[in-house]
Amino acid sequence: MNTIKDSMQNFAVSQALKYIEGNPEENLPRLMALVDRLTPAGWYQTQRNAIRKVIDEKNNWYQLILRLYDLDPGVRQAFFQNFLFNASLKGSAIQDEVKAREGCNVPWAILMDPTSACNMHCTGCWAAEYGNRLNLSLETLDSIIRQGKELGIYMYIYTGGEPLVRKADLIRLCEMHPDCEFLSFTNGTLIDEAFCREMLRVKNFVPAISLEGFEDANDSRRGDGAYRKVQHAMALLKENKLPFGISTCYTSRNYADITSEAFFDSLIDAGALFVWFFHYMPVGNDAAPDLLPTPCQREAVYHRIREFRNSKAIFSIDFQNDAEYVGGCIAGGRNYLRINAKGDVEPCVFIHYSNCNIHDTSLLDALKSPLFMAYHDNQPFNDNMLRPCPMLENPEKLQAMVRQTGAVSTDYQSPESVDHLCSKTTPYAENWRGTADRLWNGGCAAQPGSKDS
Secondary structure, three states: OHHHHHHHHHHHHHHHHHHHHOOHHHHHHHHHHHHHHHOOOOOOHHHHHHHHHHHHHOOHHHHHHHHHOOOOHHHHHHHHHHHHHHHHHHHHHHHHHHHHHHOOOOOOEEEEOOEOOOOOOOOOOHHHHOOOOOEOOHHHHHHHHHHHHHOOOOEEEEOOOOHHHHHHHHHHHHHHOOOOEEEEEEOOOOOOHHHHHHHHHHOOEEEEEEOOOOHHHHHHHHOOOHHHHHHHHHHHHHHOOOOOEEEEEEOOOOHHHHOOHHHHHHHHHHOOOEEEEEEOOOOOOOOOHHHOOOHHHHHHHHHHHHHHHOOOOOEEEEOOOOHHHOOOOOOOOOOEEEEOOOOEEEOEOOEOEEOOEOOOOOHHHHHOOHHHHHHHHHOOOOOOOOOOOOOOOOHHHHHHHHHHHOOEEOOOOOOOOHHHHHHHHHHHHHHHHHHHHHHHOOOOOOOOOOOOO
16 A cells, blocks of 8 residues: 555656646646645645645745756756655655654654764864764665665765765765765865766755855854855855755854844855754863853844745754754654764764664664663653753753663763763753743744844
8 A cells, every 4th residue: 555655646746846847937836736636635735735825925935946946957856856755755654654663763864974084173063073083984874874764764964074075985875875865064165066066967965064154253163264165165056056055053153143134145145945053052071152142142043044934035944943843852863863973873963972883783773772762752852842952951851861871972082971061051951941931932022133141
């Protein structure tokens, strides 16, 4: 029955995409009528209604869809097939089956560190503090992906270190798994014309380039000249009609820069299709807690991103403040997990504790390890979805899970105790609680640009 359903879904998606391809601006408004004819009543009705609303209103989301038709046709078709069908429809159904059968979390995406090496040393970046000699072999990366596909996982995201230090292997994995979509967080400095040609050839690799604001804000953290290098990389990608997005970490120093209308407009003009905002996390023994945003600064970010999400033709994700849309913390395999360059299977890209290593266990057994099951059994960690994280907003939860499961620090160079980590986030959690509760309960909120507190 599932095979029949998969085939029908695949047929419906492919026919709908072919229909749009010839003249997207004219055919998009007729799309949902075609989908309704090709699929049984009730299938993904909520999603279909949302798409219908976007098309009917011709809002900023509609303009974003049209921007996809500026991309290379082959790359666009691979993205639709791998991301929309394989990862989001077919894959999610398999994940649900495995979750029910095995009684554990099964993620939608797997984050992997191909290497701990990086060609930069950015202030406040935990990766910059780690060693640069650790790598997951091509065979190990391939094995993780093969195991993942058996669980319904078709989305793979590279972190680091700087993943593009391993350019050749990343392209090889795209070739080996053309049914998967690969995204890579990258500083962008290693993107050149030759790599753009490789991306066009394999069609299923998307970079998310780190950018911390305009030139002064960005280079104060990433070093002189970094901003200009990112601008060059974005220009190359746009010229080659390749999809890309932006990753930005907001701190007490750059939060106003990265939530300005000018910043959003500059990203759209550069060709970026999405921007992923990450709250600064004080991970690592030498991390700087003063970079943590104040409650007022975080609230300003909360409002500004929501404002531009409803007005700008770019998909924006606020990793910390958007938990309400995904039911709280998504780590611990609930929606994603991370495997570092040493092979340690960690619940979160920001939480470096583990019970197991991928070299010694299967992916499924890692999802059943004590720390991952503690996540499974305790999520969500707070009924207030603006306080989702077991480290940043509920540090007592992380302390309890690490202690109870015997998980150990996986920091490459300087293992950090959970008590030391949470000593930096406990004051933050207490300060944020009042603002978060007011926002979550619909109270009157400070407006963006109000005086910091």
